[in-house]
Amino acid sequence: MTKPSDTKPIDRPVPRAGVLDIAAYVPGKSKATGGTKLYKLSSNETPLGPSPKAIEAYRAAADNLEFYPDGSASALRAAIAEAHGIKAERIICGAGSDEILNLIAHAYIGPGDEAIYTQHGFLVYPIAIRASGGIPVVAPEKDFTTYVDAIIDRVSEKTRVVFVANPNNPTGTYVPFSEIRRLHAALPPRVLLVLDAAYAEYVRRNDYESGIELVGQSSNVVMARTFSKIHGLAALRIGWMYGPPEVVDALNRIRGPFNVSAPAIAAGAAALSDRAHVESAVAHNEEWLPRVTYALEGLGLQVTPSVANFVLIHFPGTKGKTAAEADDYLLSHGIVLRRVASYGLPDALRMTIGTAEANEATIAALRHFMHGAG
Numbered sequence: 088m089t090k091p092s093d094t095k096p097i098d099r100p101v102p103r104a105g106v107l108d109i110a111a112y113v114p115g116k117s118k119a120t121g122g123t124k125l126y127k128l129s130s131n132e133t134p135l136g137p138s139p140k141a142i143e144a145y146r147a148a149a150d151n152l153e154f155y156p157d158g159s160a161s162a163l164r165a166a167i168a169e170a171h172g173i174k175a176e177r178i179i180c181g182a183g184s185d186e187i188l189n190l191i192a193h194a195y196i197g198p199g200d201e202a203i204y205t206q207h208g209f210l211v212y213p214i215a216i217r218a219s220g221g222i223p224v225v226a227p228e229k230d231f232t233t234y235v236d237a238i239i240d241r242v243s244e245k246t247r248v249v250f251v252a253n254p255n256n257p258t259g260t261y262v263p264f265s266e267i268r269r270l271h272a273a274l275p276p277r278v279l280l281v282l283d284a285a286y287a288e289y290v291r292r293n294d295y296e297s298g299i300e301l302v303g304q305s306s307n308v309v310m311a312r313t314f315s316k317i318h319g320l321a322a323l324r325i326g327w328m329y330g331p332p333e334v335v336d337a338l339n340r341i342r343g344p345f346n347v348s349a350p351a352i353a354a355g356a357a358a359l360s361d362r363a364h365v366e367s368a369v370a371h372n373e374e375w376l377p378r379v380t381y382a383l384e385g386l387g388l389q390v391t392p393s394v395a396n397f398v399l400i401h402f403p404g405t406k407g408k409t410a411a412e413a414d415d416y417l418l419s420h421g422i423v424l425r426r427v428a429s430y431g432l433p434d435a436l437r438m439t440i441g442t443a444e445a446n447e448a449t450i451a452a453l454r455h456f457m458h459g460a461g
């Protein structure tokens with residue numbers, strides 16, 4: 088790359104400050120190098136697929152593709168409002184919650200502003216912060232878990248937004264809602280607290296809340312959600328945010344006028360109507376999350392306790408037993424996990440809870456990797 092110099096004018100368009108500091112997001116792999124069957128456990132997708140009702144609604148939408156979608160996604164917002172007992176006017180939908188997170192950054196972070204996220208937090212946050220010209224400020228975690236005091240310590244005059252994924256990806260850990268309330272209480276009212284609850288449906292803990300109540304009570308808290316995970320609609324790109332009217336209004340001003348497609352609106356609303364499908368997904372995870380964790384620990388691997396639909400597996404890191412070597416070995420057997428070195432976790436892999444067959448295959452392959460044929 089050529090460096091802009093003072094003497095020679097630059098003869099091509101140059102992105103504004105910050106853009107070229109961004110390391111582009113690298114999604115989980117979707118191909119293996121060997122094996123007869125592919126087990127894709129790299130992107131926290133559901134092994135159950137979407138509700139048949141959602142697929143049907145998606146197909147029906149194919150009959151009317153010449154028409155623009157409803158720009159305010161009314162049917163989808165109404166379905167979300169009903170399912171969660173909240174007001175439709177306080178909901179905005181987006182092309183995945185990735186878009187929502189980016190809209191928040193663009194509306195609330197300007198050049199030189201700071202935004203805080205946690206050490207192993209979701210990588211979309213620093214990308215969105217930098218894309219807005221902002222400065223990402225990293226708060227250390229404790230035991231791979233959000234550490235509220237570290238966030239509070241890093242709030243400055245320049246802080247505009249705090250991003251917290253609860254539960255977090257790729258660690259799978261969560262903080263009790265009392266901690267989120269403590270964080271909120273410590274933030275100046277001008278700081279926007281973004282609660283990213285992409286995995287909320289999977290969490291089975293009495294002290295967990297996704298944040299709906301706190302959003303309802305505050306003027307500086309929003310909650311982001313997605314249809315990509317438990318609803319199995321990642322391909323359609325549907326996310327949403329619940330927030331104060333002023334924040335929803337700001338994002339509505341800068342979003343694309345038709346940012347959610349008609350098939351996505353239809354499929355999302357249908358997915359919400361199928362409670363039984365969501366419950367099956369939760370039940371499958373409740374069965375396999377502890378089984379996978381226990382089996383991997385039995386192989387001598389450390390597994391960070393997860394409340395979501397994936398586990399973070401820590402490898403010994405010694406020669407022959409690194410995460411990269413484990414990944415290569417699994418890929419040669421058709422098993423695709425997620426490398427997480429870019430999250431500051433070079434010795435770990437993230438494994439999505441898959442079908443019974445995929446889980447068993449992964450455990451068997453890792454047994455082989457760790458202990459050989461025996």
Ligand SMILES: *Cc1c(COP(=O)(O)O)cnc(C)c1O
Nearest residue numbers: 183184185209256285313315326
């Ligand atoms: C998967 C995920 C999202 C959302 O993804 P979209 O597909 O863009 O809706 C958001 N936050 C976290 C922490 C995630 O893991």
